[in-house]
Amino acid sequence: MSVQSAERVHHETQHLTLEILAKRPAADGVVEVVLGSPDSAELPAWLPGAHLDLHLADGLDRQYSLCGSPGDRGTYRLGVLREPASRGGSQLVHEGLAPGQSVEVTGPNNHFELVSSPRYRFVAGGIGITPLMPMLEAAEREGAEWSLTYMGRSRATMAFLDEIVARHPGKVEVCPNDEVGILDLAERFGTVQEDTLVYACGPEGMLRAMESATAHWPAGSLHLERFAPKDAELLTKDRGAFTVRFTESDVEVEVPEDRSIVEVAEEAGVPVIFSCMEGTCGTCETRVLCGEVDHRDSILSDEEKAENDVMMICVSRAKGDRLELEI
Template structure:
């Protein structure tokens, strides 16, 4: 049985309910973007990760936020994340910008990977703003393997685009940097090659960019285009218009989820606490195995093939299309 989400006592900067990480470096890497380097206080080894992975940062006053790992995956003793200050956010990014300094401690959850780099003969990367972060380790991996790759990187202004200078300097013509105030929005259709079964497209950024990428790749083979978003897709919600029955196979418990009741809350009320974080269908923390029934997927993680398989769901936002779901809980 999963444990409740980690929380921290208000104002306690020194203890966490997860692994404690020490902030060992802090740098402004673009207008409104700060990069944090994190390590274990004892200098020990951190969990391994793969390109596309993210971690949970548990803030001292309790909130949990997800950030893509964008450092060197072969460095076993430090993590790097980059945090965009979100003017309309919930306060987590502002706290990390304004309050967190070297020597402070943060809690760690993960790492987890919902955006893994699959094998391909060549890669075409599309980034918008802070969406560059999960793509950096992917570029490094493709480089290490000697595989062809290219990057189209858009942003509001050149000064707001983290790591743009070093990418252009280190990789030359393989990187196209497109600040909107200089060149307008990226020409995705003109930049993307003809569809190829040996190539894969990876895109991360604002919802509009991801929709444009999907539209430009409409003729690509299924499974060749992968996207990751930092905001929930329109229409994701934890409740719906119809109730349904849930059986928990391991707990030998059956209950009904009401029409306006999120499944995650119904599970908690039944005494089953599933670890969750974003509660928007973005982070993957609450992934649960489905043994029977048809999920109503409302997350922003699974692709169409995963949805059709119907063998897992994210219970913070998803519900049931069938009258009954059987979960491995």
Template sequence: MSRATHLPLRVGSRTTVALDVVEFELYPVEGGALPRWRPGAHVDVVTGAGAVRQYSLCGDPADRGRYRIAVLREHDGRGGSAWLHEQLHQGDLITVGGPRNHFRLEPGPSYVFLAGGIGITPLLTMIRQVDAYGASWSLHYGGRTRGSMAYAEDLQAIDARRVHLIPFDERGLIDLALALDSVGPETHVYCCGPESLIRAAEDACARRGLRLRTERFSPKALAPSTADTPFAVRIASTGAEVVVPAGRSIADVLGEAGVDVLTSCAEGTCGTCETAVLDGCPDHRDSVLTEEEQAAGDRILPCVSRSRTRCLVLDL
């Protein structure tokens, strides 16, 4: 991630909001207004030895004085969430990049929200906004146990009639047929949570012809649409070309050639490196762009995606 995008923030408070979930309030060190954001946005948080992790903003977009993120401690994770839980305390400084948004809330008359575990964080802000606008909505929120489900009381306070809490130890998995059978094609469906929930939601919505937007925590399994063979990338601003060999990413090869490409997750899930394509046909291998966005072929995530054509011309 480019250092130019970094912003030092101070931890104003840390609050346990569910089992293994801590909410951090982050404030600008010198005061003033933070960058604007909309529901669905996330920030890049620099942890420990420089590892970068993405966390959804779950506060009020109108509050320019602070950011709020909720962090689930992943006991089998790569250590970023454990560092935040163990090492980040009130008054400490943390470096944050963004915000960025690849999970945008689209306008519409009605919504169904599907949340699994910590996937509630981007949906919480969406629900507050659509409720304020008077749209019809419902939430189906699953978690391991009732005590592990962050913001359950906050959500019920918005409108308990529309909130369906589904602790797995009490009720099993979310009943997607119950959630989706009665909704029409004008309804927007938003889903965030573990891969098993997202895949089930994708299948259920496809069968019903419903519009689904998702945000993933980890890259989805993909069958590459072309062989992993070399291709060229041309830099539009200079005309220079580099060859991307099999087994190397566009972002890595461009970085070695001195071309700055903003990256973070390096696995096609955060959208930080999204780059415009001026010519050529991308071989999309990301977990961010929708099917429609991939079909348009005018952007690429160079940390994972490749090319179907001999040469890609990128707006760099």
């Protein structure tokens, strides 16, 4: 299986009922969850960077990166960090799920595709290692040059650390804060490396540091995946009203300043699919046919936003008075 080209890949969303086959510690505060089909059927294919939406109790939907091997069509593997400050999803996974139980999922979906390149530099912070694990395997299989910088509070908190180091000797730089301190990413990425792509996932502070450290690199060099909105304040400020026409449904609606396109579409009976409502998961990505978009998501690159071809309708809005969307 080869890595992906630069073109964004879209897959039809699939809804599945899976069984928890195993659940075990992966590090302090992290559990590994292994899912499979109750009848041992082959699972939908996926590529590095993909995630699943878990539909948990109390109406909570959460996205978790697939960290196993795409070649394994019998199981999906997730790593879930317990976050005390979260809204309850990680607590439900840690305390409410057990082997033998069923769980509803949607996906796999992918908005963090691995673009083909002769060289990669991977940077992980904490649980941000999970989407990168299949990428390491793909880069190795393709014969690309690569290295991984893996940061965490301590070795004990760094999920799958021993497994990754054992599989890729000599290519993994282990950087626990309690041993080496906080890395100077600006220094590490000060020299531009030609024909090299950088993939990073981790806490927002690290990602902002990566954006600053690679600002002088060629456009498109840095690829990020965020767990939370890049700018939460942007989601609610300067929200004007506008009109949206859903061309496939032949429905036209007014979107007031205090509501999202998703909310208004649902009320009008338009079949929309969504999950995070924060512009971070990509489930609601929709093709734009007419109108200029006020992009407020944390997924699309600056280049993709400038193309104005797609938008995340859970948070993004119209710059003008009207949009036409292919729904």
